[in-house]
Amino acid sequence: MANILVTGGAGFIGGNFVHYWNARHPADQVIVLDALTYAGNRSTIKDAPAAEIVVGDIRDTALVEKLLSEREIKKIVHFAAESHVDRSIAGPDAFIDTNILGTNSLLKAARSVWLRGDGREHRFHHISTDEVYGSLRAKDPAFSETTPYAPNSPYSASKASSDHLVRAYHHTYGLSVTTSNCSNNYGPFQNPEKLIPNFFLSALFGKSLPIYGDGMNVRDWLHVEDHCRGIEACLEKGEPGHSYNIGGGAELPNLEAVDAICREVDLAFVEVQGLADRFPNAPAANGHKSETLKTFVTDRPGHDRRYAIDVTKAHEMLGFEALRGFEEGLRQTLRWYLDNEAWWRPLVSPGHRKC
Numbered sequence: 045m046a047n048i049l050v051t052g053g054a055g056f057i058g059g060n061f062v063h064y065w066n067a068r069h070p071a072d073q074v075i076v077l078d079a080l081t082y083a084g085n086r087s088t089i090k091d092a093p094a095a096e097i098v099v100g101d102i103r104d105t106a107l108v109e110k111l112l113s114e115r116e117i118k119k120i121v122h123f124a125a126e127s128h129v130d131r132s133i134a135g136p137d138a139f140i141d142t143n144i145l146g147t148n149s150l151l152k153a154a155r156s157v158w159l160r161g162d163g164r165e166h167r168f169h170h171i172s173t174d175e176v177y178g179s180l181r182a183k184d185p186a187f188s189e190t191t192p193y194a195p196n197s198p199y200s201a202s203k204a205s206s207d208h209l210v211r212a213y214h215h216t217y218g219l220s221v222t223t224s225n226c227s228n229n230y231g232p233f234q235n236p237e238k239l240i241p242n243f244f245l246s247a248l249f250g251k252s253l254p255i256y257g258d259g260m261n262v263r264d265w266l267h268v269e270d271h272c273r274g275i276e277a278c279l280e281k282g283e284p285g286h287s288y289n290i291g292g293g294a295e296l297p298n299l300e301a302v303d304a305i306c307r308e309v310d311l312a313f314v315e316v317q318g319l320a321d322r323f324p325n326a327p328a329a330n331g332h333k334s335e336t337l338k339t340f341v342t343d344r345p346g347h348d349r350r351y352a353i354d355v356t357k358a359h360e361m362l363g364f365e366a367l368r369g370f371e372e373g374l375r376q377t378l379r380w381y382l383d384n385e386a387w388w389r390p391l392v393s394p395g396h397r398k399c
Contacts, residue, residue, distance in 0.1 A: 045071040047117045051102050051150065052124030053095070054078040056234045057171065057268055059088035061121065064272035066092045075115055077102060078124065087387055088233045102146040108153035119279060120168045122150055125206075128237060129175075129199045133345060136198035143202035144209070151213045159217060169279055170210045170223045174264070174289070175200035177225075179348035186352035187225075189287045196346045207287070214285045222282040224275060227291040227353045230373065231268030232380040236392045243302060244378050245392055247309040247334040250325035257343035259299030262350035266292030267373035270366040277362035288362060291353025294370035304371065306334035308378045316382060 048065065052058040053076030062074055074095040078084045079102075089095050100107045102124050111117060124146060126132065126139045151168065158166045177187040178194030195201040213219040230240045243253050274290035282288060296304075313319050313328035320329035327334050358364040368376075381388060 045073070046119065047073045047075060047115045048119040048121065049075050049077060049108075049111060049115075049117045051077045051120065051122045052084070054080060054084035054086060054088055054097060055123060056083070056088075056231075056238075057229055057271060058121075058123035059085070059233050060231060060268045061123065061272045061275060062089045062092050062095050064269065064276070066094050068276065070094065073115075075111060075117065077108070077111065083127070083235055085233075085387075085391075103141070103149045105149045105153050108150055109157055112153060112157040118166050120150065120154060121275065121279070122147065122168065122170045125171070125203065127173075127199065129197050130344065132197055132199035132202070136202075139198050139202040143199075144205045147206035148209055151209060151219065155213060155217050155219055159219065166220055167279060167284075168210070168213075168219060168221045169275065169282075170206065170221065171275070172207050172223055172225045172287075173200065173203050174225050174227050174291070174351045174353055175348065176204040176207060177351075180262075180350040180352055182350065184350070184352075186291075186354040187289060188354040189225075189289055189357055196348055211285070211287075220284040222278045222284065223287040224278050224290045224358075225287060225353075226271055226274070226289075227264035227266045227351060229266050229268045229271055231377050232384070233387070234268075234377075236388055239298075239301070240305060240374070240377065241381060241388070243305045244309060244381055245388070247306060247328070247337060248323040248326050250327060251337065252339045253302060253306075253334075253337045254339050254341045255298060255302060256341060256347060259302070259340065260297045261347060262295055262297050262352070263301070264291045264351055264353050265294040265296060265301065265370050265373075266290065266366060267368040267377075270368055273367070274358060274362070274364045277358070277364045281362045283361070286361075288358040288364075289353050289355055290358055290364065291355045292366045292368075292370070292373075293355070294366075295352050296370065302338060303335060304374055305378070306338075308375055309334045311375075312378060312382060316379075319382070
């Protein structure tokens with residue numbers, strides 16, 4: 045039995061991790077530290093029996109120290125971050141505050157509490173992104189853990205900074221840390237501002253599907269449950285001080301991802317009884333294709349052209365490989381949103397997300 049602190053555990057990836065860890069490690073007590081901003085939702089983890097929510101800010105170093113000491117926490121899994129690129133372009137300050145200063149606050153607390161004794165018994169695992177590596181050309185090899193950092197948005201720059209802080213606390217102070225850099229996640233409990241749930245819900249409401257530029261920006265898609273498996277492997281087998289790339293092996297142009305979403309929506313109207321009554325404004329409810337909602341809009345500033353993940357290190361050192369293909373994962377995800385309207389309905393403002 046162990047206590048584990050999950051920052052941002054009421055968010056999308058963090059919430060899925062709480063459910064995953066609860067199922068796989070039922071004896072462990074999970075303490076979730078979450079500020080419950082727009083991206084956090086208590087209902088995401090209400091069915092996780094071993095999880096306790098502490099509402100607080102990761103920048104509150106004293107609070108984190110108190111939790112680590114009083115709860116005898118041995119692991120931190122750090123998800124808490126501002127993560128929406130469009131939001132970072134419009135207002136970068138929140139990304140600096142949370143992603144850089146917040147991570148430093150957690151590291152300070154961990155150093156203060158854990159390194160009073162034997163820090164080797166503890167682990168600080170930091171969740172990062174493939175966006176820190178910048179942009180690839182069509183023929184470039186995929187990102188590896190030795191790819192130089194070249195972040196191109198305020199979001200990715202803030203995550204790169206936090207990665208460097210985590211590395212520095214290991215090499216300077218001896219804190220036991222690991223980092224994972226993941227590709228684009230999708231799955232249950234994702235905020236409707238993100239591409240897959242937003243375009244799915246927009247198609248249901250008959251709203252436009254605005255696509256940046258020519259739609260040929262390429263992303264690798266990783267189902268969130270596969271990501272959780274990768275994080276578990278990092279915690280159990282990862283070498284302190286190392287970083288591991290966690291990818292889904294589903295490298296697709298945005299336009300192909302949107303087409304796949306449209307096909308799944310159209311299929312759902314064939315297979316799910318009563319869907320046309322629930323969403324009468326959907327093209328599929330009226331015998332039309334969801335793809336008719338696609339529109340092309342001006343590209344966003346600094347839009348990275350291609351991301352691709354080389355998972356060789358994670359496979360060889362951790363035994364990780366993604367198990368869920370994109371088509372299967374997308375279908376499961378979209379059906380989850382159909383079955384859980386009460387979760388997303390208070391959050392949704394479809395038709396404003398571009399990809």
